[in-house]
Amino acid sequence: MMMTMATAAAVAVEDSTTDDVQPLSTLKMQAAQVAxxxxxxxxxxxxxxxxxxEDSAWVTVNVTAPSPSAGHWVALFSPADFGYGLPSYLLVYMFANVSPSFMSSGSGNLRxxxxxxxxxxxxxxxxxxxxNPKLIAISNKVSFANSKAPVFPRLSQGKEWNEMAVTWTSGYNINEAYPFVEWKMxxxxxxxxxxAGTLTYTRRHLYSYQIGHELPDGTVVWGKSSTFRASxxxxQDSLQRVVVFGDMGIGQRDGSNELAGFQPGAQVTTDRLIKDLPNYDAVFHIGDLSYSNGFLAQWDQFTAQIEPIASKVPYMVASNVVVLCRCSGNHERTYQDTGGFYNGNDSRGECGVPAETYFYVPAENRGKFWYAADHGMFRFCVGDRCFSSVDRKHQPWLVFAAHRPLGYSSNDYYATEGSFSEPMGRTLQGLWQKxxxxxxxxxxxHNYERTCPVYENTCMDGKSKQDKGSYSGAMGGTIHVVAGTGGAKLRDYSAGPSPQWSVVRDKSFGYVKLTAxxxxxxxVEFIHSDDGAAHDAFDITRDYKDVLACTxxxxxxxTMAN
Structure with missing residues (x-):
């Protein structure tokens, strides 16, 4: 159990484009006045x-303004004690004309x-x-019955296959209440x-658990109860299904924050994953998690959003894994002059701290996010240091995961850089092949693309693009899949004909599903978030001797000498 209290040369990269701006940053609160x-x-x-x-609730806000206009808006702040000064921290906002009656009557209700x-x-x-925001009215206070209660449990695979880490968020300090997990088969x-520690089990079975805090007087404050199935x-030879995607962000169910232009697919992908929960066993979210971009309260909103998923299956976060770079996705880690491989301002000063705090990863150095995760017949390498230790006879399916494409992508802004999206790709390609x-x-x-089994820009399977729905025998190369399709605004591919190694392109929201x-x-399937159907799929069939085959x-x- 882990408890979270909320709380080399650099490569120049561009900041987010203008239509990829954190909506809260568009409010010029530095110019706000009290009126x-x-x-x-x-x-x-x-x-x-x-x-x-409950850890969430709907609140109805009734507003009245003497001269209603399209420029009136309502914001939620915390804490509530800001008197007649400017509020300290803005969480979400919504324009008053969302209420149909506001513009005509000057009154309306928002939820x-x-x-x-x-x-x-x-x-x-x-x-x-x-x-030019002017604060013209302040509401009554709103609060939860217990604002310190443990909320939003999140599961992660531990350092061993039979360990499950449970992380949550709480208002209790560690010396104020004793945190624990109560669980059983x-x-x-x-x-x-x-x-404090991980849950260690001995049998692959369904377990129930509940997070809680014990106060000094013996009173227990409980959080939600949930279940998980041991990995x-x-x-192990059994049906095993893993979901992989990146770049989700936050989708507001109440329509606040104008997220339709920032992360338009986040809510639909979340809802699809919730609906499909019985059909997969683990999630790998490979970077760019919340896109809070320095607005730290949005990490709570993100963990609340994924809680129906993360409380039931391991929710693993992967990283922008490269030599010299201790970072998650660029929107978690990248910040100028902080020792990373990339320079820029995408994290707006977060420098990876919230991601490393809110989410557990089974890494020796959690700041680097490099780790191996064993899931039955799968070995997931989040980094380049776990390839050689895997026993391919028992774990035949070897998957490399990272945030930035280190192999192949024909995205529009990579088009001028050649077939390798990032500068370290050529080094790693030899390791993938070996x-x-x-x-x-x-x-x-932010699109979907998959390649043929490729090595040094060459398809190694000898097939036409029309005949790439199945592979058998020795692969000869690695299939690269781009799946930054979790919810952030989709992007275009390079103009002109697609490269010969690019087999399928799909500019849609969705996630990759691996089924062994x-x-x-x-x-391997690409599932669309809107309809839940597989819009791309391919099969790999082979024996252990094919894994060992030299290509x-x-x-x-x-040589004769050795």
């Missing part, structure tokens, strides 16, 4: 939330989905639009409590 208007009224109800332990973020809240009514043993042991890596999956580029039925059969540069050279 209280006695004719303006704002009221929120209910004022006490979560009376039955906000408020989550428990460890403090109380108040709503402010502003005039003047985004560029469903239908079996009595419950046990585990302090398969390395080499260790016969089956798949390399990336985010960062046994040691010889793997199916170009995959075996050490031999």
């Amino acid at each position: 209280m208007d006695s004719g303006a009224v704002i009221h929120a109800s209910p004022d006490v939330l979560g009376k039955n332990g 906000f989905l408020v989550i428990n973020q460890r403090s109380d809240y108040a709503f402010g009514l502003f005039s003047g639009g985004k560029d 469903k239908g079996g043993e009595s419950s046990k409590r585990t302090p 398969p042991f390395p080499g 260790h016969r890596v089956d798949l390399a999956i990336y985010g960062h580029v 039925t046994d040691h010889s059969s793997l199916r 170009v540069d995959s075996c050490a050279p031999h």
Whole structure:
């Protein structure tokens, strides 16, 4: 159990483009003024939330303005005690004309989905639009019955296959309350409590668990209960299904924050993953998680969004893994002059700290996010240091995962850079070939693309583009898949004919699903978020002898001398 308290030469890269701007940053709060208007009224109800332990609740906000305009907007702030000064921290906002009656009558109702973020809240009514905001009315306080309650549990694979880490967010300091997980095998043993540490199980079974804090007087404050199924042991021959994608962000169910232009697919992808939960066993989110870009409260909103998924299956976060770069996705880590391989301002100063705090990874050095994860017949290498230790007879499916495409992408802004998207790709390509890596999956580029089994710009399978739905025998190269399709605004491909190694392109929101039925059969699908259908799929069928087979540069050279 892990408890989270919310709280080399550089390569120049461009910041986000103008249509990829964090919506909260468009509010010019540095120019805001207090101009209280006695004719303006704002009221929120209910004022006490979560009376039955809920970690989110709908709040209705009634507003009245003497001279209604399209420039009136409502914002949620925390904490609530800002008196008649400017509020301290803005969480979400919504324009008042979302209410159909506001422009005609000057009054209307807005609905906000408020989550428990460890403090109380108040709503402010502003005039003047985004560029010249004036605070004209402040609502009553709104708070959760217990603002410190443990919320948003998240599972992660531990350092061993039979360990599960449980992370959550809480307002209790570690010396204020004792954090624990109470868990048991469903239908079996009595419950046990585990302090700070991971849950270690001995059988692949369904387990129930509940997070909690014990106060000094013996009172227990409970969070949500949930279930998880223990991961398969390395080499286990059973049906195993893993979802992989990158670049999701936040989708607001209440329509706040104008996220339609920033992360238009985040909510639909989340909803599809929730609906498809019975059909996969683990998630790898390979960078660019929340896109909070320095607005740290949005990390709570992101963990609240994925909680229905992450509380039931391991939710692994992967990284922008490169030599010399200790970072997650560029929107988690990249910041100028902070020791990373890339320079830029994409994280807006976060420097990887929130990502490393909110999410557990089974890494020796969590700051680098390099780790190996065993899931039955799969070995996932988040980094370049776990290829050689895998036993391919028992774990035939070797997958490399990273945020930035380190192999192949025909994205428009990579077109002038050649077939390798990032400068270190040529170094890693030799490792992929030597260790016969089956798949390399990336985010960062906001579209879907897959290659043939490729090495040094050459398709190694000898097939036409029309005949790439199945592969058998020795692969000869690695299939590269770009899947930065979790929700952030989609991007174009390079103009003109696609490269010969590019087999399928699909500019849609979705995720990659890997399904291993046994040691010889793997199916890879690209699932669209909107309809849940597979719009691209291919199969790999082969035996252990095919993994060992020598192909170009995959075996050490031999001479008469040795």
